[in-house]
Amino acid sequence: xxxxxxARKGHLEYWKCTVNNFDFLRDTEGTRQNYPRRTYSGGVFxxxxxxxxxxxxxxxxxxx
Numbered sequence: 875x876x877x878x879x880x881a882r883k884g885h886l887e888y889w890k891c892t893v894n895n896f897d898f899l900r901d902t903e904g905t906r907q908n909y910p911r912r913t914y915s916g917g918v919f920x921x922x923x924x925x926x927x928x929x930x931x932x933x934x935x936x937x938x
Contacts, residue, residue: 886933895927 901911901922911922 884935886935889932889934891929891931893927893929899923899927 912920912925913922
């Protein structure tokens with residue numbers, strides 16, 4: 875069963891989560907190699923994405 879017996883139909887349930895640490899999001903050189911490619915550091919624009927990797931959570935619900 876997808877949901878516990880006492881859960882009401884149509885309610886969301888946690889299924890899984892992921893961290894999207896794709897190659898294009900990582901620094902490839904220097905002291906921050908393999909860390910997230912930052913947008914700014916020390917007030918300097920670095921043309922990156924973030925200082926954290928994006929995450930996703932997946933929810934599911936039982937269908938009738």
